[in-house]
Amino acid sequence: MTTTWPIPGIGYGGDYNPEQWPRATWDDDVTLMRQAGINLVSVGMWAWALIETDEGVFDFSWLDDLLDLLHRNGIAVDLGTPTAAPPAWFFAKYPESRVVTRDGVALGFGSRGMVSPSSPAYREAIVRIASALAERYAHHPAVVMWHVHNEYGAPVSECYSHASVLAFRTWLREKYQSLDALNHAWGTTVWGQHYTSWEHIGAPAAAPSVVNPSQRLDFARFSDHQLRQCFIAERDAIRAHAAQPITTNFMANQHWGVNLWEWAREVDIVSDDHYLVAADPEAEIGLAIAADLTRSLAGGRPWIMLEHSTSGVNWQERNVAKRPGEMARNSMAHLARGADAICFFQVRGARWGQEKFHSAMIPHAGRDTRIFREVVALGETLGQLGDVRGSTVHAEVAFLWDFESMWAQDLEWRPSVDLGHKERMRAWYEPFWRRNITVDFVHPSHDLTGYRLVVAPAQYLLSKADAANLDAFVARGGTLLASCFTAAVDDNDAVHEGGYLAPLSETFGIRVHEYLPLRQGDALRVALEGTHYGADVWAEDIEPLSAQTVATYIDGPVPGAPAITRNTRGEGVAWYVSTRLGTEGITTVVEQAVTDAGVSAPVTPPGVELVTRTGDNGSFAVAINHRDTPAELQLHGTDMITNLPIPTPLRIDGGAIVVVRLTPEHPSLSTPTESFMERTN
């Protein structure tokens, strides 16, 4: 991934599907694109049937025409492979390649028609189409990047077809080598599942009761692996002909079906799709998680916001439109967190089909609309931020993010249906976001050097090796802060020998005797330094060994017992929070853990998001006011849009964005003069 960035300046554009329109419209579109400052479009993603009109029969004429047109107009192309939607002829010829659900339903054509990633016919077909495209366009001057497939794992990530079963057996043989090892890993002595032949193993399809969780976890890993093998097959087929960087669009903090840590290793450039959760009045926080996670997947290097939306989407229950300015705030938040290209789904809104109520850069109502005016304005802004390109974001705090743990936690029959990793991740991230303390995401096996504080909001599954990595981080002086239900099981979803949390028992200085879920709607309180904080859903019966009890339960299942503990371990400190703590309690604990860790944070007024990128061209602060009222900020530097020095204090209007090239002598924003609690309210 030492790939050269494919575009000069900040990339700007979107998915473009001109095959939906008459040829005359293409010329209009290109005119509008130029008006909007668009310099990058993705094409071809849904055009398999128009390129390979029958098996092995290709027609590139319209695509030649399109790429030439775009190139003549100075618009670079991210050329997609159309493998997320095999053609009707493929389904008709290879019906056995269809995705089969857990209940045995073979999913047909007529939709975003993905087939089984384990289908041999599909593998053959994707290599053929990817090779054909690469061979023809490897040297087309418009093509600056390849975009394989679309959103791997959506809309379906698991397939229970016969081909999948055969492939699963192969994958298992590779992983376990012996049936003994598999039987042990899966605990097949439970419920009489001992295997005496590889041929007896199936996919974890519908069964009379809940299916073996170890098997299901392995099937999730297998399914991820199979999808990735499809990507690799296409990537290698392209690389055989073409030298441009290759990407595929992730869905960080939006889809949890594929293990993006593994995927990030395989792409040249990390790209992400992100859509706001319309029901969330502070959807910008979920966006920040997604952007921070994407940057972390990219190893800190710049990445591409490949798809977001100019306004509402079409697939949520209530597709709330974006308010005026919200599109720009979203775009700039992505940029602030490391994106060097800002693209949308899609350039021109589709009149037909499933996504016709999805917003676009050119909406149904045309150019004389609020949305297109904002698109043009955003293009102008991005055009002035070329110096930001290539700069990076620094974080002292890391959150553990582990897809396999999430898959395992989401299986059936956990102690309480009310405790979810998504909710906890968001709950613990929020005070950092409000305080503008930048956060990276890491896998628990990663090298944690350089971080002062590691937060584990939802690390249900933790291997012994990864536990040792965390313990070493603490021993070396790091601060570790874990939420409840941590390290319950090992990487086979088996309870750790010695009980819950056993491999981190010395790290946290406690033992966990029992999980104590609450009844629906019940709440409890914990006392921390004389103040009572609310919590719900979950408590634990913990026994302090070396840890100090920081907070005790006031009520709930174990009144008087320890609720939050703090342990000194080697040079570091480890906090354990044994309940589903509410917002105020989390903020208090984070404040103390941040202090323990010596993490610095900038001073910003409530509602203002502030992130700094630093690179060869200097340091750049992006300040976004998410509130409707103006705010004041202490910064020193030059406004990158006006090129004028900014006043001190800087006043940011409600809803406004300011990008500041920081004065080199004042690059740091971190002067923690105000109390942490005040900042987060």
Next chain:
Amino acid sequence: MTTTWPIPGIGYGGDYNPEQWPRATWDDDVTLMRQAGINLVSVGMWAWALIETDEGVFDFSWLDDLLDLLHRNGIAVDLGTPTAAPPAWFFAKYPESRVVTRDGVALGFGSRGMVSPSSPAYREAIVRIASALAERYAHHPAVVMWHVHNEYGAPVSECYSHASVLAFRTWLREKYQSLDALNHAWGTTVWGQHYTSWEHIGAPAAAPSVVNPSQRLDFARFSDHQLRQCFIAERDAIRAHAAQPITTNFMANQHWGVNLWEWAREVDIVSDDHYLVAADPEAEIGLAIAADLTRSLAGGRPWIMLEHSTSGVNWQERNVAKRPGEMARNSMAHLARGADAICFFQVRGARWGQEKFHSAMIPHAGRDTRIFREVVALGETLGQLGDVRGSTVHAEVAFLWDFESMWAQDLEWRPSVDLGHKERMRAWYEPFWRRNITVDFVHPSHDLTGYRLVVAPAQYLLSKADAANLDAFVARGGTLLASCFTAAVDDNDAVHEGGYLAPLSETFGIRVHEYLPLRQGDALRVALEGTHYGADVWAEDIEPLSAQTVATYIDGPVPGAPAITRNTRGEGVAWYVSTRLGTEGITTVVEQAVTDAGVSAPVTPPGVELVTRTGDNGSFAVAINHRDTPAELQLHGTDMITNLPIPTPLRIDGGAIVVVRLTPEHPSLSTPTESFMERTN
């Protein structure tokens, strides 16, 4: 449909299934029928296996006996074909004829066992049984009408079997002639669905994601067509032998799966089934919609209330029984809105089976019950209303009712799950019902001449041609009143070129830039002439062109922007309401639109339903007091039950009904002396 009415006087009776009882019970039943004044029963609907005991083997003996018995007792027969429930032997011999669900489940026997309407074996079988019945009973003196099948479309209207797929392809070839036309109509360039062969097209069964909405809409049309072809096949088989009128029972405002406008053309007499929504404390409003729609389907001619219930039904979650007098009020409301026969499901309640908790004319507890006493009383009343037969109802207001639009709106991925056509239809109908302004229903393609006001509560889909029809109505002097989300798409469910509402943009004098759904539970207010009215779920970003802004948004997504507009177009006026307006706002807007249109309305006290029928024998007003307290009404005429002149004012007891033969010099009830708002409270 110049059919002679099959019965003298008002028809009265119900479904009669004597095959469930010993022969001796039949004699008792006929005695009770005579006691109740019953003159019409439907028989045979569930008796296929008893008539055709094996394929091609017939036994008519019991049916001969039954028809003779009924005829001897002066009870006319509506003879049913039993094709809604093919026999066990049919299922056993033709398992491939079973209905297959979207998920691929073949639905078996043991229920109301409908099979696929596209099954060739089924088509052959229904023609055989219908022919055999017609041949035998064409000249039986008891048989005055034929009743084909039962409630087409319920319980299943769509079938995804192989036979259905083959038939769908044939239907598509017929409709589109070329694959190019189909590809264009379905927008198959979206999500890579381009077809290169008719053989690749399937039913829109379960797929990895949402299926092409144009395909689903066509499949709904196809499914409706297939069911109708079954009806036509039976009807023509009967007509080859028999001259009596042929009907089938609709389910207006109760089942939306078949396009009743198309069906109404095929029957000799329109019949309807209607059951109250038990959860609705004002279920009489839904009944009125059903009755008005049925009358409109019948082209204004009299129709048959073929099935309603004497008390509770069995298939709702909580089957609330009817209160004393409610059965008569329901019956008379149907009669007031055009029904010339009042029938029930069923004469004698079934002891066995799925419907045993459904009420009947003769309930399980027998003749010495409230229900049977009310049945007898209703028979007496109807016996005195013979002069009403053949009279018709006049309306100046028409509501658009378009099944295809409803099918399209019900598909997935619309902007908000909270906006439904059923709710809007009811919400806009209510103020007319409360004000006793009679309403017809029309399809947007219909000739609108003669109406003063056309209301479009839920016309999501609108073809360009139908839009032109509405525009011409306005230009000629009509008033058009449309709710939000109108004319979003064309008849392929594709967004109109030019954007939402484009083909009516000049009619309403506005452009719609964007739909703005609200979050769950959020509300907003609009200001209209200084008063604030509540709304929720939906707003739109609209730009007035020639329209005047009548109301603005106070809050919600676009505070200060236009919410309700009024446009003068040619000789007429067009109102657009861009939000899901609440009851009070709707009432206010309706008041103004009614005034614009010059629609007249009678003066009635709250809670009294009043409808007038006029015919060769005079004008008849039916007044129904739905409240428990007495009300007074200004009418001039003779009470048709007592044959005495009615006093002025006429006092109607709580729950009572009065039918008045109006004095010719005072036929009009319309003296709008009270404010509209007061009447609707």
Next chain:
Amino acid sequence: MTTTWPIPGIGYGGDYNPEQWPRATWDDDVTLMRQAGINLVSVGMWAWALIETDEGVFDFSWLDDLLDLLHRNGIAVDLGTPTAAPPAWFFAKYPESRVVTRDGVALGFGSRGMVSPSSPAYREAIVRIASALAERYAHHPAVVMWHVHNEYGAPVSECYSHASVLAFRTWLREKYQSLDALNHAWGTTVWGQHYTSWEHIGAPAAAPSVVNPSQRLDFARFSDHQLRQCFIAERDAIRAHAAQPITTNFMANQHWGVNLWEWAREVDIVSDDHYLVAADPEAEIGLAIAADLTRSLAGGRPWIMLEHSTSGVNWQERNVAKRPGEMARNSMAHLARGADAICFFQVRGARWGQEKFHSAMIPHAGRDTRIFREVVALGETLGQLGDVRGSTVHAEVAFLWDFESMWAQDLEWRPSVDLGHKERMRAWYEPFWRRNITVDFVHPSHDLTGYRLVVAPAQYLLSKADAANLDAFVARGGTLLASCFTAAVDDNDAVHEGGYLAPLSETFGIRVHEYLPLRQGDALRVALEGTHYGADVWAEDIEPLSAQTVATYIDGPVPGAPAITRNTRGEGVAWYVSTRLGTEGITTVVEQAVTDAGVSAPVTPPGVELVTRTGDNGSFAVAINHRDTPAELQLHGTDMITNLPIPTPLRIDGGAIVVVRLTPEHPSLSTPTESFMERTN
């Protein structure tokens, strides 16, 4: 069932699955078992694949080792047959034996892998494994009992496979002898279902609408029968070799899928599994129902609590842990109600699999935990209660409990979804539990001699013969108390000739004209002796014949009409409550019916559960204080733990249990000096 009890003293132990652990752990386990006083463990239930490693190939070595080890340590064994989980090789070889759902999904391996009880291959296999085990261990000194299968009916009781259809036809031929009889019983004239061949009859799988309820009810009976035939096949295979008593674990008041009255006849010793409903803050009441029902199934003889939990389970939505002392209170409540052995699932908690979050006697956190300490303490207590063994419980009150009626009531399309038998059973049981009036459960066909009061909270289905049995009970002087919706249908789920309740019309002295469900959330009141009591969901239109109206409806659908009636019939009295009466009303009616019946009750403070067992060794009162505050009780006798005379009054600490050997001259606890109403608050 004159079986000798298999263990000296009270049995204590649990399921033990050492195959999940290294051999070394077995020795540790046995040490802990001895420390806890464990004298009985169940083994082998999930070990089919480890015993029969391939079809017909057996390996008993590890089981030999295990049984020897247990025997050496004085721990008796309940040896399980592993037939609830056929091995992977069985599924692979006989895929057609899989359970098929109503929707046609064949359920696979990987779970608690039950197959179709109608599969011939399965029948053959279970006889082979049961025979092999019995042959080998018939004379092993550790084996004191055989435990066939596990929880028959869970997780699936019905199977719709082809094998099931064939077996269903055979069962129907046996039951009905002629198709005429079947057609009549099923009312196949309804909805056109008349059968002309046995070969046309199928399982009541998914159909276009609701399936014939008579057919579904027969299919439920058939499914129960097939499971029981599997049990009998295994039992007889074991008995051919071995003489120890044979049991299988029931799930009384927890699973309703099998007719335990029929099963109880087939076992030598009745065993039960019971798990608290975590969402219920008074789950001890559901436990008491389960225990009373189990004792009744055992014909009053002692039974085995074969599985309950030391703390939380894993399969509920929120698996609330037991509070300190709650395990002992639960255990002693079972013992008080007739259990002579107290066992748990399971001895050592599984690290792997679906149940790893289920509590155990040895929890994941090991011996140094609250749970293991309580396990040891309970073992000590039970060790001192040997004299209680064999004593029995006496009841003057019987509740009707009829699985077939429950199956029928649970079918679709009943008058209201809000009226359920589980809720009514609990609601009517509660005042008896609070008053410590011991209750037996009986089937309505049972000999009711000896009972003073029979309560029918949910007897929806009642055959004419069983109605005659109840009528005779009343005529002979008994008191009968029935809730609403009683005797609606006969044993074919057909409405009784003459209407609802017809066969008990003379018993109750009323006729039921109509059921009157309420809308969701609606409530009503009834007036009884001047006091108003709340009710909801349901009312009935009843006509008193000879009955006296005890309470009238204040509001609801029939204000002023009779709500509760009392009829004198022969020497007895019959009460009918026609609405879903609330707690206070139920308590009042029970008080009056108890008085009518002359039922005696002990005097106990609120929150204290008190049950007496009497046998050859004397009378033993078990008092359990479920509240957190102390209570005082008037008893005379000796504390069985301390062997000291108890003081008068006896003070029981909050949460504590006292077992008293009653002084022979004061065996009776029944001095009703306080009002019933006060006791139940």
